[in-house]
Amino acid sequence: MKETENNQIDLLLRSLAKREGARSISPSSETSIEAAHLDADELNAFAEQALPPATRARYMTHLVDCTRCRRVVGDLSAAAGLPVPPVTHAETKASVWQKLGLLLSPQVLRYAVPALAILAVISVGVLTLRQQSRTEFVAKNQETPASVAVTQTDLPDSSTTPAPAAGISMSPRKVPDATAARTDAPAKHGETSAAATGAGETSADAISPLSKSDVGREAPKPVTTDGQLAKQPPFAPEPAAPGAAARPQNAAPSESAKNEAIAKQKEQTEAGVAAARDANNERATQDKDVSDTRSRKAATLGRGGAGIMRRDAPRQEAEEKRGDEDSETRAVEGRRFRRRGNAWIDTAYDDSRPTLTVVRGSEQYRALVADEPAIRSIAEKLSGEVVVVWKGRAYRIR
């Protein structure tokens, strides 16, 4: 379009030049400016670009109107053959402005604006997607602390046992085991409540909100009470283990020891109930704050720790687990057994499973090993109490 317009002006100028040329055929047309013709020195100085700017401008005005002088200057310039700079400074400036003008011209903007708009939409879309993926990621990480929090808040139901302490000492990477601890805890609680009186059971239920707040504050207490637990690494099954581990330890030697443990738990429960009554109103409000704070803390832990270790955690966990298993578990006859105190528990064993207790050397034991020689092998290789799951049934061999 622009080129066409320029071509039209070009043709008009050529037409104008022809008309002027025809007029200038007549020599009389230049008589008016003859007196003012530039002399040879001036013409040469102009052609050789040897004049000061002001003088050059004055001569230029004359040359525009004087065909004679202009033609001489044209010939002199061609003969001189002076080298000219490719682009003058002024022209550079002008061209820069021209380029800017062209850049902002409607022709360019017509395509540039939609292109920029599309680019902006794509950018926003990409940013949004990235934001979403990040949000999902964060949410995933928060599951860990959330589960910890749930564990912590659920555990108080069995806070009469040392289990809560283990629950608090859990690190985020022990999450799966923490869940196991949570599942272990009710069972243990059930045992405890079964051993306790009906009043104790109700009191345990009554202090469940109370113990939520006490978990944090009194957490070290059970740990220090149970030194074995405090020394152990915060391994997931271990939190639940003290109760379970203490049972065979204490129960095995004597029944009185078991009774002592139950009495101890009962005392703790009663003390908790008393404390709950004293600070009932205050704690009712604090409970929420503490649990929130704990949840936030746990969430922070989870977010920070899991964020950093989100890739390495499973591997490290597996490695640590393997290391622990090497020291705590043994494989016999294709079964894996984990040591809990003086007992070897089949990893497939579940507390809820009905268990048949068999004493070594008894008639029942001999009948069992006669039918299942592998159990004999297991019982011989593992000393102490052995709990094995065999063909869907659980046997406790003492």
Place this chain on the structure above:
Amino acid sequence: MKERNEQIETLLAAAAKRLIARAGESRSLDALALVPRIKAAVEKYLLKDDENASSKAIDEFCDGLQADDLCLIVACERGDETAWTDLVARFTTTVRSAARSASSNEDAAEDLAQSIWAELYGLRVRSDGKPSSKLAYYSGRGSLAGWLRAVVAQLAVDQHRKQSRLVQTEEDSDLDRLANDLDDADQIVSVGTVNPENALSEKFAGAEMHKALERSFKKLSDEDRLLVKLYYFDGLRLREAGAVLGVHEATASRRLTRIHSDLRQHVECILMSEKGWTKSETDRSFAEIAVHLDGDLEGLVALRDAKTQEHSVT
């Protein structure tokens, strides 16, 4: 004023000494012999347009003078035969070449070259009894070779005009008539058109357009007008036109494109604001006239050449 003159004199004396020191061959000239020449050049090219030119500007101007050429010319002017011999030996080829370019044949070129040397030597005598030599007009601002070419070109033009005046009385009226014929170029445009109404309309539009273009052209800067004149009116190529302006061919091309845009805008503005044309009418007229001019410019030139030949035959 007096202090200013004294200051300038001091500057010129120092400049003359520097000029002689710069010259490869000073031809036994002293600084005092050069001062009047340098002063004339400074007044002509510097102080005439800038009376209050700084000392630095004066020094720079003087240091830009052609030392060797100026010393040679001044020595010739003072009657130094060796200098004259050197001048002729060095510039005979230049003068002959320039004369050939300005003449139609070899004999005319030889006559022109001899005339130049006579003018330079000063065969004619001025009213004060001293020889009238063109050497007195060389300022040293440009090269001596260029100055000699300019002298040859001017002399050729003068001789041509003298010869032209002899036949002017009988040809002038014919040429003026030819010019008037070509002024009515729009008539040529309308020859081929079928509809007389359209032809009249186009002729009118073309005349308006040409007038607007002439007015727009006058609004351009001197440098832009000079470029247009050199390119369109004198038929120079962009490289040659750029050389006159001291710019590169590419620069001249860009400048010409900008001039086209400026002229287009000016013409449109005149036609729309003064003649009441709409934008579409202006665009349509541009397009129509351009189409006709594109086809008829060649015919226009052919017609002019034919009439010129006819005149020369008669």
